[in-house]
Amino acid sequence: MIMKNEDKILRIRHSAAHVMAEAVLEMFPDAKIAIGPAIENGFYYDFDLPRSLKTEDLAEIENRMKRIIKENHPFVKKVVTKEEALEFFKDQPYKVELIKDLPGNEEISMYSQGAFTDLCRGPHVENTSGLNPEAFKLLSVAGAYWRGDEKNPMLQRIYGTAWNSPKELRVYLNHLKEVEKRDHRKLGRQLDLFSVHEEAGAGLIYWHPKGARIRSVIEDFWKGEHFKSGYEIIYTPHIGKSWLWETSGHLDFYSDNMYSPIKIDNADYYLKPMNCPFHILIYKTLMRSYRDLPLRWAELGTVYRYERSGVLHGLLRVRGFTQDDAHIICTPDQIEDEILEVLRFSLRMWEAFGFKDIKAYLATKPEKCVGDDKQWDQAVESLKAAVEKENLEYVPDEGGGAFYGPKIDLKIRDALGREWQMTTIQFDFNLPERFDMTFVDHDGKEKRPYMVHRALLGSLERFFGVLIEHYGGAFPVWLSPVQVQVIPVAKEFYEYAGETAKKLMAEGFRTYADLSGNRLNAKIRNAQNEKIPYMLVVGEKEEAENLVSLRDRNGNKKNLIPLMTFVEMVREKIKNKVLL
RNA sequence: GCCAGGAUAGCUCAGUGGCAGAGCAGCUCACUCGUAAUGAGCAGGUCGUGGGUUCAAGUCCCACUUCUGGCUCCA
Numbered sequence: 001m002i003m004k005n006e007d008k009i010l011r012i013r014h015s016a017a018h019v020m021a022e023a024v025l026e027m028f029p030d031a032k033i034a035i036g037p038a039i040e041n042g043f044y045y046d047f048d049l050p051r052s053l054k055t056e057d058l059a060e061i062e063n064r065m066k067r068i069i070k071e072n073h074p075f076v077k078k079v080v081t082k083e084e085a086l087e088f089f090k091d092q093p094y095k096v097e098l099i100k101d102l103p104g105n106e107e108i109s110m111y112s113q114g115a116f117t118d119l120c121r122g123p124h125v126e127n128t129s130g131l132n133p134e135a136f137k138l139l140s141v142a143g144a145y146w147r148g149d150e151k152n153p154m155l156q157r158i159y160g161t162a163w164n165s166p167k168e169l170r171v172y173l174n175h176l177k178e179v180e181k182r183d184h185r186k187l188g189r190q191l192d193l194f195s196v197h198e199e200a201g202a203g204l205i206y207w208h209p210k211g212a213r214i215r216s217v218i219e220d221f222w223k224g225e226h227f228k229s230g231y232e233i234i235y236t237p238h239i240g241k242s243w244l245w246e247t248s249g250h251l252d253f254y255s256d257n258m259y260s261p262i263k264i265d266n267a268d269y270y271l272k273p274m275n276c277p278f279h280i281l282i283y284k285t286l287m288r289s290y291r292d293l294p295l296r297w298a299e300l301g302t303v304y305r306y307e308r309s310g311v312l313h314g315l316l317r318v319r320g321f322t323q324d325d326a327h328i329i330c331t332p333d334q335i336e337d338e339i340l341e342v343l344r345f346s347l348r349m350w351e352a353f354g355f356k357d358i359k360a361y362l363a364t365k366p367e368k369c370v371g372d373d374k375q376w377d378q379a380v381e382s383l384k385a386a387v388e389k390e391n392l393e394y395v396p397d398e399g400g401g402a403f404y405g406p407k408i409d410l411k412i413r414d415a416l417g418r419e420w421q422m423t424t425i426q427f428d429f430n431l432p433e434r435f436d437m438t439f440v441d442h443d444g445k446e447k448r449p450y451m452v453h454r455a456l457l458g459s460l461e462r463f464f465g466v467l468i469e470h471y472g473g474a475f476p477v478w479l480s481p482v483q484v485q486v487i488p489v490a491k492e493f494y495e496y497a498g499e500t501a502k503k504l505m506a507e508g509f510r511t512y513a514d515l516s517g518n519r520l521n522a523k524i525r526n527a528q529n530e531k532i533p534y535m536l537v538v539g540e541k542e543e544a545e546n547l548v549s550l551r552d553r554n555g556n557k558k559n560l561i562p563l564m565t566f567v568e569m570v571r572e573k574i575k576n577k578v579l580l
Numbered sequence: 581g582c583c584a585g586g587a588u589a590g591c592u593c594a595g596u597g598g599c600a601g602a603g604c605a606g607c608u609c610a611c612u613c614g615u616a617a618u619g620a621g622c623a624g625g626u627c628g629u630g631g632g633u634u635c636a637a638g639u640c641c642c643a644c645u646u647c648u649g650g651c652u653c654c655a
Contacts (some may be wrong), residue, residue, distance in 0.1 A: 139649095141650085143582065143584060143649095144583080154651075189591075308582095421655080455655065489614045489615090519611095521614095537614065
C-alpha cells in the first residue's frame with residue numbers, strides 16, 4: 001500500500017495517542033478517556049484522572065509506551081452499531097457522549113491494539129511496530145476543558161510529539177530549542193528592549209530606549225508609507241463617554257473586553273477598546289460629498305482591552321496596545337479598488353519588514369448578521385477579487401465573518417515557519433448604520449458609505465514581538481537600535497573613536513563609541529551579544545590615515561577602509577532594507 | 581477565569597525545618613590591551629505579598645499578586 005507522507009505521519013501520531021492512552025490506563029485503570037487526535041507536530045490525549053499528573057509521570061508513561069510498541073500489537077478495526085458501541089463504552093462517559101452525538105448514518109468503528117480499544121474513525125498504522133520507540137517524546141501536561149467549553153469539567157491533557165525516525169525527532173526538538181532561544185521575552189531582556197512590571201499592572205508594556213528606537217523607526221516608516229499611499233493621519237482621545245459606546249454598540253456586544261468606567265462630572269467615560277467610533281465622529285463633522293470619497297484615515301491608536309489573566313503573554317497578548325489602524329470610507333463602486341489597494345499596501349509592508357510567505361483567510365457571511373445580502377455579496381466578491389488578483393493563496397472560512405461584515409486576515413510565516421495572524425481587513429456594515437453616516441451622491445441624495453476597518457501590522461506590540469523572534473534579535477540595519485559600535489583598541493585612541501562616532505552620528509547613523517575600561521576582546525564580545533550590525537575597530541593604523549577597520553556581526557572583516565566608504569555602504573544597506 | 585508548575589541579588593540559578601549562596605552584570609583599583617570575557621577587591625537580598633504551624637520557616641499550610649505551559653478568545 002502506498003500512502004502519502006502526510007498521511008503516514010498522521011497515522012503515526014494518532015496511533016501514538018492510542019498507545020499513550022493504553023499506557024495511562026495501565027497506570028490508572030479507572031481513568032476516563034476523552035479524545036486523542038493527531039495535531040501539528042504531534043498528538044495529545046485528554047484524560048479524567050484520579051489525581052493530577054506530575055512531570056515525572058511522563059517518564060513512566062513513555063517507558064510503558066515503548067514497551068507496548070515493542071510488543072508488536074496489530075491495530076484492529078471493528079465496525080459496530082451504535083448500541084454495541086454504547087454497551088462497550090458504558091463505563092466511559094465521555095465516549096458515550098461522543099457516540100450519542102454521532103449522526104445516525106455514520107459508520108461507527110473501534111480500533112484496538114493490545115489491551116486498549118478506542119472509539120475511532122482511524123486510520124492507524126498497521127501494527128504498534130509501525131511506531132519507532134525512539135522517535136516520540138511526551139512534552140507537557142496541561143489542563144483542557146472537555147470539548148473546549150469552560151462550563152465542562154477540566155481534563156488533563158498530555159501533549160507528545162512523534163515522528164518517522166529518531167533523526168526527525170531530534171530535528172524537531174532542536175527546533176523547539178531554537179524557538180526558546182528566540183523567545184521575544186528573553187531577547188527583550190537580553191537586548192534591553194522592553195519590560196513588563198507586575199507591580200504596575202500585567203499586560204502593559206514599557207518600551208526601553210532601544211525598543212523605543214526601533215518602534216520610532218517603524219512608526220516613521222509606517223507614516224511615510226501611509227502618506228505615499230493616499231492616507232491621512234489622525235489622532236483621537238483615549239477615553240469617550242458612554243453615549244459613544246452605547247451608539248457604537250460596544251457596551252452591548254463588547255463590554256466583556258472593556259474596563260470599568262471612569263466617573264467625570266457625573267458621566268461615565270470608558271477607555272477605548274477600538275478607534276472606530278472616534279474616526280466616525282470626525283467623519284460626521286462635515287457634510288461629505290461623493291467627491292470627497294474615498295477617505296482613508298489612519299491612526300496609531302492605543303486601545304485597552306480586558307484580557308483574562310491566563311492568556312497574557314509577553315508582547316504577543318497584552319492589555320494595552322497600539323493598533324496601526326485605519327478606516328476607509330468610500331462609495332459602493334469604489335470598494336473593489338480600495339480593497340485591492342489595501343491588500344497591495346499590506347503586502348508591500350510585509351515585504352519591507354522581511355516577511356514573504358503570506359496566506360489569506362477569507363471569512364464570509366455568518367447566519368446572524370446585519371446588512372443586506374447584496375452588500376455582503378459585493379463585499380465578499382471584492383475581497384475575493386483582491387486576493388485572486390494578487391495570486392495570494394487563500395483559505396475560505398465560510399460563515400466565519402463577524403455579524404457586521406466579512407473580512408480577510410493575513411497570516412505571515414516567520415523564519416521558524418510559524419504562522420502569525422497580523423493583518424485584518426474588515427468590512428463594517430454596522431457602525432455606518434448606527435452612527436447614521438452619509439454622503440451626498442451624484443443625484444443629490446444622501447446615501448450610506450461603505451466602511452472598511454484595517455490594521456496592517458496589527459498592533460505595534462504584537463508586531464514587535466514577532467519581529468524580534470523572526471530575526472532572533474539580529475535586526476536588519478535599518479531597524480537596529482544601534483547600527484554602528486566604534487571600538488578603540490586602547491585608551492590612547494578613545495579620542496579618535498569619539499570623533500568617528502560623532503561623524504557617523506552627523507551622517508544620521510545610530511552609533512556609540514565604546515569608551516569603557518574593557519579590553520578589545522570584551523568590547524567585541526559585548527557588541528556581538530547586543531547583535532549590533534557593524535563594529536568599527538580603530539587604533540594606531542586607522543588614526544594615522546583617517547581609516548576604520550570593519551567587522552560585522554557575522555564576523556566578516558574589512559580592514560583599513562576610509563570612513564566615507566563605510567558610510568556609503570551602510571547607507572545603501574539601509575535604503576534597501578537588507579539584513580547586513 | 582479554570583488546570584498544572586513556578587516566584588530567592590539587576591540577570592541566570594543553587595539552597596528539602598537550624599548562620600541566605602554562586603556565576604554574570606554593577607562599583608573601585610591596577611594593567612600601553614588589534615577582532616567573542618585581563619586581574620584583584622567591594623557592594624548588593626524583609627527569599628513575590630499577607631496570614632498561619634513550629635523553639636526555629638526561603639523550606640510546611642492558607643489566601644492574594646504575578647509568571648510559565650495549556651483550555652477559551654483574539655491585534
